[in-house]
Amino acid sequence: IRRPQYALSYNDKQHIPNWVSWKLDAEDIGDEPRNNFAPDPDLPEAFTAIRPNDYTRSGYDRGHNCPSKDRSASKEDNQATFLMSNMTPQQHGLNAGPWEKLEEYARDQARDGNSCHIIAGHGFSSPDIKTIGTAQIAVPDFAWKIVVVVKKGKPVDATAKVIAVRMPNISTVSRKPWQDFTVKPSELELATGLRFFGSFNAPLRRALLNKPGDGS
Numbered sequence: 346i347r348r349p350q351y352a353l354s355y356n357d358k359q360h361i362p363n364w365v366s367w368k369l370d371a372e373d374i375g376d377e378p379r380n381n382f383a384p385d386p387d388l389p390e391a392f393t394a395i396r397p398n399d400y401t402r403s404g405y406d407r408g409h410n411c412p413s414k415d416r417s418a419s420k421e422d423n424q425a426t427f428l429m430s431n432m433t434p435q436q437h438g439l440n441a442g443p444w445e446k447l448e449e450y451a452r453d454q455a456r457d458g459n460s461c462h463i464i465a466g467h468g469f470s471s472p473d474i475k476t477i478g479t480a481q482i483a484v485p486d487f488a489w490k491i492v493v494v495v496k497k498g499k500p501v502d503a504t505a506k507v508i509a510v511r512m513p514n515i516s517t518v519s520r521k522p523w524q525d526f527t528v529k530p531s532e533l534e535l536a537t538g539l540r541f542f543g544s545f546n547a548p549l550r551r552a553l554l555n556k557p558g559d560g561s
Contacts, residue, residue, distance in 0.1 A: 346385075346387055346388075346430070348387075348425055349422070349425075350367065350411065350416050350422050350425040350426065351365050351366060351367035351411045351416075351425070351426075351431070352365070352366050352367070353365040353366070353410070353430060353431065355385075355388065355392075355430050356483075357388075357389075357391075357392045357393060358483075359474075359482070359483035360393055360395050360480055360481070360482040360483060361432070361433045361434070361467065361482060361483055361485070362410055362430060362431065362433065362466060363466055363539075364410075364464055364465065364466035364539065365410035365411050365431060365464070365465055365466065366462075366463065366464040366465075367411050367415065367416075367463055368460060368461065368462055368463070369415050369451055369452065369455045369460070369461040369463060370455055370460050370461075370497060371455045371456050371458070371497075372418060373415055373416060373417070373418055373422070373455070374414060374415065374417055374418065374452055374455065374456065375417045375418035375419070376417065377417040377418065377419060377420055377422070377423045378423075379413050379423065379427070380413075380420065380423050380424045380426075380427045381397075381424075381427060382397035382407060382427050382428075382429060382432070383397070383424075383427060383428055383429065384396050384428070384429050385428040385429055385430035385431075387430075388430060393480050395429040395430070395432075395480055395482065396429065396480075397429065399429075399477070399478035399479065399480045399482060400432075400434065400477065400478065400482070401478075403434065403477035403478060404436075404477075405434035405435060405436065405437075405477060405484065406434070406435045406436070406437050406440040406441075407429070407432040407434075408432060408433045408434065408435030408439070408440045408444070408488075409426055409431060409432065410431050410432070410433060410465045410466065411425075411426050411431055411463075411465070412426065412448045413426045413427070414448065414452060415448070415451075415452065433466075433467045433485060433488070434477055434482060434483075434484045434485070434514075435488065435514060436514050436515055436516045437516060437519075438515065438516035438517060438518055438519030439488060439512055439513070439514055439515065439516070439518055439519075441519065442518050442519035442520065442521065443510075443512055443518055443521050443522060443523040443525070443526060444488060444490075444512060444523075446522060446523045447490060447492070447508070447510060447523040450508075450523065451463060451492050451494075451508075454492075454494050454506075458496065458497055459494050459495060459496055459497055460494070460495055460496070460497045460498070460499075461492050461493070461494050462492070462493040462494075462495075462501065463490065463491070463492050463493075464490070464491050464541070465488070465489065465490040465491075466488075466489055466490075466537065466539075467485035467487065467488045467489065467514070468485055468486070468487050468488075468489060468511075468536055468537050469483070469485050469486060469487075470486055470487065470536070471486065484514070485514055486513065486514050487511050487512060487513050487514055487536075488510075488511075488512045488514055489509075489510065489511050489512070489533050489536070489537065490508075490509070490510050491507065491508070491509045491530055491533065491541060492507070492508040492509075493505050493506070493507050493508075493553070494506040494507075494508070494560070501545070501549075501553075502549065503548075503549055503552040503553070505553065506560045506561075507530065507553055507556035507558060507560070508527065508558060508559065508560045509527060509528050509529060509530045509532075509533055509556070509558035510523055510526040510527055510528065510558065511526055511528050511532070511533060511536065512526045524559065527557065527558040527559040527560075528558050529554065529555060529556065529557060529558050530542070530553060530554045530555075530556065530558060531554040531555055532558075534554065541553075541554065542554060
């Protein structure tokens with residue numbers, strides 16, 4: 346699905362997104378208050394409609410992939426982030442801990458005159474997948490994100506700042522900094538089976554993939 350606010354690939358077997366991707370600039374950040382969770386009306390009719398109460402009393406947060414605050418310039422933009430297709434079950438310690446801290450860091454980068462190109466999702470390291478709710482929503486055991494930072498208006502090149510993280514979906518990470526979880530983007534390719542930076546030429550793709558992931 347492509348929306349003005351983000352693009353996503355959705356998995357109807359797991360009932361969570363495979364990935365969500367968006368661009369973050371300073372003008373995307375405003376004062377719009379958080380909206381209400383809602384089913385995604387744009388998913389195919391044959392798909393299972395995930396509803397907010399499918400997470401109720403599950404022990405997991407409705408974890409945003411594209412954050413609410415990244416699309417807080419208007420009500421329409423913010424509401425798009427509350428569609429359930431943008432949610433993944435997250436332990437609160439992750440959601441309100443290093444995951445949120447990295448979200449805040451990206452917004453600070455945008456406020457400083459940069460553009461952030463972001464893709465995020467969640468993954469599984471075991472074939473034994475836990476589920477929640479009657480809809481059997483899959484609970485991943487790790488969350489991942491890549492943030493490519495360039496000066497606003499400039500193209501992505503080999504000098505771009507690249508942040509890549511893999512965070513365990515557990516409660517005990519709540520007080521850890523996001524910097525504790527940096528990895529090379531190439532490691533995330535192996536962990537997820539996805540291919541990143543595919544629109545770039547081969548030398549640039551290799552350069553970005555092999556950045557240390559800590560923003561250096």
